[in-house]
Amino acid sequence: MSNYIEAGSIIAIATSLGFWQAELGFDDLTAGLLAAFSANAFGAAIGAILGGPLSDRYGRKFIYTYDLVVFMVGVLIAAFAVNVPMLFLGFVLTGIAVGAGVPASWTYIAEQAPSRDRAKHVGTAQLAWSFGPFVGFALAALLAPLELFGSRLIFLHLFIVAAIVWWIRQGLPESKAWTDQRDARTAGIKTAHHGGLRGLFSKRVNIKALLFLFGVYGFWGIVAGQAGIFMPRVYAAAGVESVVEQDLLQVLVWGCTVIGTYFGFMLLADRMSRRVLYVLGALLGIGGWLALVFAPPGTGTLITFAVAWGISCGVGAQAFYGLWTSELFATPYRASAQGVLFFAARLAIGFLSYFFPVLLTSAGVANVGLIMIALLTVALLVGAIWTPNTRGKSLEEIERERYGASDAPAEAARR
Template identity: 65%
Template sequence: MTTVAKKRGITGWKATIAVAMSNYIEAGAIIALATSLTLWQDAFGFDDSLVGVIAAVSANAFGAALGALIGGPLCDRLGRKFIYTYDLILFMIGALMITFTASTGLLILGVVLMGIAVGAGVPASWTYIAEEAPSESRAAHVGTAQLAWSIGPAIGFALAILVEPWGVNGSRMIFFHLFVIAAVTWWVRRGLPESTRWKEQREAELASGVKVSFFSGMRGLLAERKNWGALLFLLGVYGLWNTVAGQAGIFQPRVYEAAGVESATQQNLLQVLVWVLTAAATYFGFMKYGDKISRRWLYFAGALLGVVAWVVLIFAPPGAFSLLFYAVAWGISAGIGAQAFYGLWTAELFATKYRASAQGVLFMLARVMVGLLSLVFPVLLTSMGLAKLGLLIIGLLVAALLIGTIWAPETRGKTLEEIELARYGAKADA
C-alpha cells in the first residue's frame, strides 16, 4: 500500500490525542463509579451483592464487553470514524442519567450505557491510532492512549477528594465532568479523517466485488488459524492482568480498607499517587523506549514489578511502608505493563480487514473475565480476607508475566504491512 506508506501518521498528534481521549473517558467512568459506589449504596440502601452487580455491568466489565462485541465488527464494517463519532453520544446520555439519578434503576441504566459506549470506543481508538502512526514511533502514539487512560484516574481520584464533603452530590459532579469532557472530545473528533489503511482496504474490497457484512471481520478473523494463537497470547497478556487491574480499579478502596486504611481521603490520595506514577511511567518509559529497546524485557520489567507490588501489599505487615511501596510499584508497572503492550500488539498482529474485530473480541473477553470476578469480589474479600484472595491475584499476574515475556513478538520498527506479510506469508486482504 504505497499510499499508506506516504500518508502514515498524516493526522499527527492532534488526531492521536483526540482519539486517545476514549481511554481517559473509560478510566474516568470506572473511577467515578469506584469512588462513589459506597455513597450510592448508602443513599439507595442496596447490599454488597448489588454492588458487585453494578460493578459487573459497568465500563469495567460486562457493559464494556457488550459494547466491544458490537463496536469491533462495526468498526471494520463502517469505518473507525463511525464508531468514534457516535459512541460518545451514548456515553453522554449515560453520564447525564447518573448525574441526575434519583433511583437505583436509573443508576444501573446509566452505568450500562456508559459501559457500552466505552466498549465500542476503546478498541476503535487503539486501532485508529496504530493504523495512522508512523512505524518508527508506533509505540509512542499507541502509548498516548495509555497516557490518557492513566490521567483519567489521577484526575478522578483528585476530584473525589475535593468533592468528598458533598457526599453523593459530589459524585454527581464527577460524572457531570465526564459528560463535559465527552462533549468536547466529540466536537473535536468531528473534523478528523478516516483511517487511511481502512479506506484503502475498503476500496480494494469494493473493486474486487467482495460483499462486506457486519460479520465479515469476525469470519475472517476466526477463519485464519494463525489468528487463534495471537488471540490466546493477547488474552493471556491482557485478560489475566486486567482481571486483577479491573478489581483494583473498581474495588481498590475496599482493598485498602482490608489492608488497614479506612479513611476515604487517604485511600484516594494513594490512588492519585498510583495513577500519577502510571502516567509518568507511560510517558518516560513506554512512549520513550517502546520503539527503541527490547519490548520483551520492557514488558518483563513492568509485569515483575506488578507482581512484587501485590505481594508486598498482601503479605507485608500493614503500615505506611507497604502501602506506599504498593502505590509506587503498581503505578509504575501499569505504565509499562500489559495494557500498553496489548494496545500495541493487538494492532500489529492482525490484518487491517479484521483488526478492529480482533480488538472487539479480545476487549469483550477481557471485560467478561473482570465481570465474573466482580460479581463475587466484594463478598470474597469480606469472607476470605485479603491474604487468601491475594493468592488468586498473584497467580493471575504471574501467568500474564510468563505469557507476555516468553511469546512477545518482535515487531519493533516494522510497518503493519511488513508484519502482516511475515505472519501470513502473503497479504491477508489480497
C-alpha cells in the same frame, strides 16, 4: 480520549459506589452487580463485541460519530440517578459506549502511527487512560466532603469532556489503512483477507494471536479491573478508613502510572527489547502485590504497593496489549480482534467483580492478594515466552510475515 473517558468513568463508579450504597441501602452483592455491568466489565464487553466488527465494516470514524452520544446519555442518567434501576441503566449505557470506542481508538492510532514510533503513539492512549483515574481520584478527594453530590459532579465533568471530544472528533479523517482496503474491495481487487469476525476466526494464525493476547491482557485485566473499581475497599480492609486517604493513595498509583507510561513505555518500547521491558513491568506489578500481602501493614507498605503497581500499569500489560493487538491482525479485522479480546477480558473481570466485595469481606486482603499474584504471574509468563518480534516494522511488513500474503489490501489498492 476514549481511554480517558473509559478510565474516568470506571473511577467515577469506584469512588461513588460507597456513597450510592449508603444512600440507597443496597448490599454488597448489588454493589458487585452494578460494578459488573458497568464500563469496568459486562457493559464494556457488550460494546466491544458490537463496536469492533462495526468499526471494520463501516470505518473507525463511524464509531466516533455515535459512541459518545450514548456515553453522554449514560453519565447523565447516572449523575441524576435516584434509585438502583436508574443507576444500573446509566452504568450499562456508559459501559456499552466505552466498549465500542476503545477498540476503534487503539486501532485508529496504530494505523496512523509511523512504524518506528508506533509504541510511542499507541502509548498516548495509555497515557490518557492513566490521566483518567489520576484526575478522577483527585476530584474525588477534593469533593469527598460533598459525599454523593460530589460524585454526581464527577459524572457531570465526564459529560462535559465527552461533549467537547465528540465535537472535535467530527473533523477527524478516516484511517488510511481502512480506506485502502475498502477501496480495494470496491474496485473488485482480490485480497487475502475477509473482513470482520468471519475472517478473524478463519485463520489459525489469528486464533493463536487471540489466545496469546488474552493470556497477556485477560489475566492482567482481571487484577486491574478489581483494583480499578474496588481498590478503595481493599484499602479500607487494610485499615485505611478515611475516604480522602484512600483516594489520595489512588492518586499516587495513577500518578506513577502516568510516569511509567511516558518514561517507560512511550520512550523505550520502540528502542529496546520489548520482552525485557514487558518482564520488568510485570515483575514490578507482582512485587507490589507481594508487598501488600506479606509486608507488615502500615503506611510504608501501602505506598510501596501504590508506587510499584502504578509504574507497572504504565509499562506493562495493557500498553503492550494495545500495541500488539494492532500489530498482529490484518486491517480488515483489526478492530474486530480488539473487540473480541476486550469482550473476553471484560467478561472475565465482570464475573469476579460480581463476587469481589463479598470475597474481600470474607477472605481478607491477604487471600485476595494471593489470587491477584497468581493471575499476574500467568500474564508475565505468557508475555515473556511468546513476545512477538514486531518492533520497527510497518503493519504491512508484519502482515506479510504472519500471513504470507502478497496481496494485502493496502498494497493492492496502491497498485
